[in-house]
Amino acid sequence: MRLDRYLASVTDYSRNDAKKLIKLGDIYVDGRVVCDPKQLIAADADVTLMGNPLRPLGPRYLMLNKPQGIICAARDRRHSTVLDLLDEDNPERLHVVGRLDIDTTGLVLLTDDGGWSHAITSPQRRCWKTYYVETAEVIPERCIEHFARGVFLKDDKARTLPAELTIIEDRSARLKICEGRYHQVKRMFGAEGNAVTRLHREAIGYIHLDTDLAEGEYRALSTDEVASVFE
Structure with missing residues (x-):
């Protein structure tokens, strides 16, 4: 993967901002400074930004207790969205698995794993x-x-x-x-x-809304909860 694309994928920086950081000499790959945004790097490369190691985000699986008045969308001009409730890096990479209406409350699942969400929403699975x-x-x-x-x-x-x-x-x-x-x-x-x-x-499915989550709160799913989708 190109270095600028890698940096944008594991941080909140845009591709343009990533290119600027790379050209400034703030990025090290396997202990050596790299100033070329087009530099290709290996999947297991050791990449650091100003001394801080960067790692690709793994798949994320979240449950959220949706309040009324919040919509299940990435962005909206009039209403707050479920993504606005998250304190996550790159929240825009997450998508809602099974939307709820603006006035419906309760369990919302979010992930960046397309295969996992398809296993829930596919009509053939009848979840x-x-x-x-x-x-x-x-x-x-x-x-x-x-x-x-x-x-x-x-x-x-x-x-x-x-x-x-x-x-x-x-x-x-x-x-x-x-x-x-x-x-x-x-x-x-x-x-x-x-x-x-x-x-x-x-x-x-087998994933129940955590009763300890107040409205607007969320948590990561457990390994068992993630795996239950395929049972």
Whole structure:
């Protein structure tokens, strides 16, 4: 890899800023100063910036407890994004695995590992997502059967895939779905003549939102949590 590209990939410097630093003689490769941004370096090269060793970032896997009013996007002119909540190097390299609406709270996963995120979002994998739901009207028992059979959503040609609904109280329930259609949970209850007043994602697959995380906080996933995606 070219030295300027390597430097930009492991720091917050842009490619132009990286070139300037290299030309100033602040970069050492395997103990020798290198002033040519085009210099090719080996993957295992020992690179230092002003004496500080630089290492490529490994894959990152994060869970975040998303508050209301935050959007799942890289940037937005009107609202704060989930990336704004992160204290990470190169946060722009991370992407959201399964977005949530601006008014939906709970578990959001972020990673820079495309293969890992695909294993979660691929329709063929049918990864279950668990939501806590509160509604404006009483949830009738018939919804359990309707959701298990699949419901037709407005403008969609096919029924939703079978879902698992557990009624907790008159106006609250836990719903597990294995697909991710646009506003799916809200539209499923809407098809039953009900409106969702609160929606909170509790789990994606075997990864459950850490109850110790306050809204807006995040942490790295454990090795077991990362591996659970492929189970």
